Amino acid sequence: MPNRKAAGIHAHDKWGFLYITPFFTIFLLFGLLPILFTVYLAFFHWELLSDSNYYVGFQNFSELLKDPYFWIAVRNTFSIFFLSFIPQTLIALALAVVLANPHLKFATFWRTMLLIPWITSVLAVGIVFSQLFGREFGMINVAMQYIGLPHVDWVGGTVPSQMAIATMINWRWIGYNALIYLAAILAIPKELNESAEIDGASKWQIFIYVTIPQLRNTLTFMLVVGTIGGLQTFLEPLIYGGATGGDSRQFSTLTLYLFEQAFINGRFGYAAAIGIAITIIVIIISFINFIGTRKIAGEEGKK
Numbered sequence: 001m002p003n004r005k006a007a008g009i010h011a012h013d014k015w016g017f018l019y020i021t022p023f024f025t026i027f028l029l030f031g032l033l034p035i036l037f038t039v040y041l042a043f044f045h046w047e048l049l050s051d052s053n054y055y056v057g058f059q060n061f062s063e064l065l066k067d068p069y070f071w072i073a074v075r076n077t078f079s080i081f082f083l084s085f086i087p088q089t090l091i092a093l094a095l096a097v098v099l100a101n102p103h104l105k106f107a108t109f110w111r112t113m114l115l116i117p118w119i120t121s122v123l124a125v126g127i128v129f130s131q132l133f134g135r136e137f138g139m140i141n142v143a144m145q146y147i148g149l150p151h152v153d154w155v156g157g158t159v160p161s162q163m164a165i166a167t168m169i170n171w172r173w174i175g176y177n178a179l180i181y182l183a184a185i186l187a188i189p190k191e192l193n194e195s196a197e198i199d200g201a202s203k204w205q206i207f208i209y210v211t212i213p214q215l216r217n218t219l220t221f222m223l224v225v226g227t228i229g230g231l232q233t234f235l236e237p238l239i240y241g242g243a244t245g246g247d248s249r250q251f252s253t254l255t256l257y258l259f260e261q262a263f264i265n266g267r268f269g270y271a272a273a274i275g276i277a278i279t280i281i282v283i284i285i286s287f288i289n290f291i292g293t294r295k296i297a298g299e300e301g302k303k
Helices: 002-041 059-066 068-099 107-113 122-132 139-146 158-186 190-198 203-214 216-230 235-241 254-264 268-302
Strands: none
Touching: 002 268, 059 068, 059 268, 068 107, 068 158, 068 216, 068 254, 068 268, 107 158, 122 139, 122 158, 122 235, 158 216, 158 235, 190 203, 203 216, 216 268, 235 254, 254 268
């Protein structure tokens, strides 16, 4: 009998491994192998339709460190990230607080409406915002001239073009982030807010001293995810101004520069080196975020 039970357990184990095999097979084919092949390509001069592919060692990486266009892309990527993430977080938090109000009418309707920008096609968003921020006859410039403000080159200018792209990103993601913050706010025990009200705290004080500390883990999660997503900004600048990131590369991002090198210049080895550089930057930023949040959590614990 014990042997049969052992055999039965062993048979169940086999079925379990069989059930999880598809996941690991797909991960191997579409996850791990592309990563390994990208690392392999980074050490080669590799052109897709050429037979003269050869090993170059660390030459792609040394060239990357001296490439001014790469550093322009790094600067633009972080600039667009800060222009989008900070307003995005503040507006999303404000919307979440409003939607968490128990006296708000049609709350389900407003929460559903917040998802419409997120489910809208990025291509459609890019076309609409390209018309809004048009160089000559964009609706934003027409409205600004109507109230007496000067004309702004939303395409050729470095800061204006990055602000336009950041606005596009914010419009698409604010509602989604607001719903995440809303879920976290609704999970806060009501007793904390009621105790603060009894002690005479105002709504602003409750938000600062009760709500924000309770949202620390959610804010940390959104910071990490937002940083990773911000460093991979691609579709918005591609649709807005093309694969080269503008005439003077004023909104060329890291992923857009990788796309340019791979699919326009055909330098797949150099593009692979850019991809590895992006991964390293993401790891460094994520590690800094992790250390910073742990330090803040430690200080909160001491208090």
